[in-house]
Amino acid sequence: MLTTCAVALGVFLVTDVLPGDAALARTRGGADAAELARLREESGLDGPVWERFAMWAWSLLRGDAGTSLLSDRPVTTLxxxxxxxxxxxxxxxxxxxxxxxxxxxxxxxxxxxxxxxxxxxxxxxxxxxxxxxxxxxxxxxxxxxxxxxxxxxxxxxxxxxxxxxxxxxxxxxxxxxxxxxxxxxxxxxxxxxxxxxxxxxxxxxxxxxxxxxxxxxxxxxxxxxxxxxxxxxxxxxxxxxxxxxxxxxxxxxxxxxxxxxxxxxxxxxxxxxxxxxxxxxxxxxxxxxxxxx
Missing domain, CATH: 1.10.3720.10 (MetI-like)
Known part of the structure; x- marks a missing residue:
């Protein structure tokens, strides 16, 4: 159990430091700062790392892996x-x-x-x-x-x-x-x-x-x-x-x-x-x- 938790934290941190984010990918770099801020807020990308990890882990425990930021489909379906x-x-x-x-x-x-x-x-x-x-x-x-x-x-x-x-x-x-x-x-x-x-x-x-x-x-x-x-x-x-x-x-x-x-x-x-x-x-x-x- 401890190993799985450590792996989950590692996966989250590694993906968090990837350059760019879904807001940039969705707009292909063509949006201004205000539009990017709005998209990041809607997608939950603007919160602190610990808060986003806690929300993600809690969702996983409830069987919810979230929604794709690009297709808006449940991740479990994909x-x-x-x-x-x-x-x-x-x-x-x-x-x-x-x-x-x-x-x-x-x-x-x-x-x-x-x-x-x-x-x-x-x-x-x-x-x-x-x-x-x-x-x-x-x-x-x-x-x-x-x-x-x-x-x-x-x-x-x-x-x-x-x-x-x-x-x-x-x-x-x-x-x-x-x-x-x-x-x-x-x-x-x-x-x-x-x-x-x-x-x-x-x-x-x-x-x-x-x-x-x-x-x-x-x-x-x-x-x-x-x-x-x-x-x-x-x-x-x-x-x-x-x-x-x-x-x-x-x-x-x-x-x-x-x-x-x-x-x-x-x-x-x-x-x-x-x-x-x-x-x-x-x-x-x-x-x-x-x-x-």
Missing amino acids: IAQRLPATLTLAGCALAVTVPLMLALAWWAGARARRSYAGGVLAASAAVPQVVVAAAAVAVLSGLLGWFPRVSLLPVGASPWSAPEALVLPTLSLALPATAYGAGLLSGVVADVRGRPHVDDAVLRGIGPWHVATRHLLPLLWAPTVRITAVIAGGLVAATTVVETVFGYTGLGELLVSSVAARDVPVVQAVALLGACVVIAGNTAADLVRGGRG
Whole structure:
């Protein structure tokens, strides 16, 4: 609870120091000082910071995220329209990430390649998502022509109405997350594979599949769930870049456009939601670790 309150305060303060405001964005700088003052008063932008934060926090506790300063629509309505698209994209990315992460961690955890596998995974995880997205577009769209370059999904439309538009955004999210998760899990795999009872099972001639399912996977379950929980929270937050690159109309694209328009209530609500998802993922990981001792 304390962490969430701190995050809410941080989100509010960061958005408060953004240059310009919705009044300037709405008038495109063409209004005089009196008109700007009137618009700021109507929008509640002229009060002290502590007062505006208190009013915002109290509204959130009552389930009211405010009204968009540009469209005059409830922020919760704008979020509800786009949340399914973002959750679908993050879910698809997670479905790709987990099996690839496990396979790469298993590969990297072998004794023969431990010396260089960690470096390969770390370097792969460090590649910016925008670079991964550009490479995916160049190869899978430009060179091979398999998938569209942009999603062009109408706001509120189901992502499954054009599943081919999900492929490139999904890969752009999943590949860096896969490398990151495999890097974290490979050390655990290496440790488990080097335990005496595993070596003893191999020496006794027990088959690799039996060794994996009976002696290795039970020990890998808890760390895999912890890492997956952290990655799940990170994927939702990471959709901002990918949605902007591919024109995918989810929460990330809404956040970027709202920042550009200085639509502060929308920026605050979307940023806080993303932060809460990351906190939830980390909390789930901590609970799993605590539950397993």
